[in-house]
Each structure stands twice: as C-alpha cells, then as structure tokens.
Amino acid sequence: MNQNQKPRVSLLAAALFCRCPRCGRGRLFDGYLKIRPGCEACGLSFAGSDTGDGPAFFIMMPLCIITAVLALLLEVFATPPMWVHLVIWPVFIVLFAGFTLRPVKAAMVALQYRFRDVEKAEDVV
Numbered sequence: 001m002n003q004n005q006k007p008r009v010s011l012l013a014a015a016l017f018c019r020c021p022r023c024g025r026g027r028l029f030d031g032y033l034k035i036r037p038g039c040e041a042c043g044l045s046f047a048g049s050d051t052g053d054g055p056a057f058f059i060m061m062p063l064c065i066i067t068a069v070l071a072l073l074l075e076v077f078a079t080p081p082m083w084v085h086l087v088i089w090p091v092f093i094v095l096f097a098g099f100t101l102r103p104v105k106a107a108m109v110a111l112q113y114r115f116r117d118v119e120k121a122e123d124v125v
C-alpha cells in the first residue's frame with residue numbers, strides 16, 4: 001500500500017479506538033502502551049512513530065487543573081475531613097490518566113502519520 005494514500009479513518013476514530021491511523025482496522029497497541037511494529041491489516045509500519053513524553057504531558061496539564069479545581073470545590077462546598085481528599089484524588093488521578101493515556105497516545109501517532117516526513121514512513125513487508 002502506498003504511503004501517500006489518504007487515510008481511510010478519521011483522526012478521532014483512530015484515537016478513540018486505538019487503531020491504525022491509515023486503515024482504522026489494525027490494532028495500534030501491543031499491550032497497554034507498547035506500539036506494535038506494524039499494522040496487521042494494511043502493513044503500515046509504526047517504527048517511525050515515537051510520541052515520547054507527549055501523551056503524558058498533554059494529560060498531566062489538564063489533569064492538574066481539573067484536580068485542583070475539583071478539590072477546591074469539594075473543600076469549599078462540603079468541607080470533608082482531610083482523609084477524604086487523600087482517598088479521592090489519588091484514585092481520580094490514576095483512573096483519569098489510565099483511561100486517557102491510550103487514546104491520547106493513539107492520537108499523537110495518528111497525527112505523526114498524517115503530518116510526518118514521508119521519507120520516514122515504510123511499509124512492513
């Protein structure tokens with residue numbers, strides 16, 4: 001399959017379902033966050049996809065703001081004992097980050113596929 005073909009899947013669908021950014025059928029991850037070597041459906045290589053710390057950064061920044069605002073609102077309107085904060089917010093942070101990390105990483109891979117240098121892209125044989 002030619003790298004210059006237009007993707008058949010939207011960026012949002014590829015991100016939400018963690019699928020291949022070109023065909024939308026093949027799985028992107030092998031495990032929780034490990035990217036597969038290539039798409040099993042269309043043969044697109046994911047070897048050039050390196051998101052680095054990008055997904056963690058784009059989750060951490062809004063998560064910090066959301067958590068701080070919610071903790072302040074809880075404190076102002078309910079004034080719970082401190083142990084309630086110590087139980088609620090670590091669980092909230094872990095769950096929020098855990099559920100959003102894969103789609104955000106898939107979105108970054110899809111963005112790299114659409115806008116990266118064509119020279120880096122290769123098909124898996």
Ligand SMILES: [Zn+2]
Binds near residue numbers: 039040041044
């Ligand atoms: Zn594919």
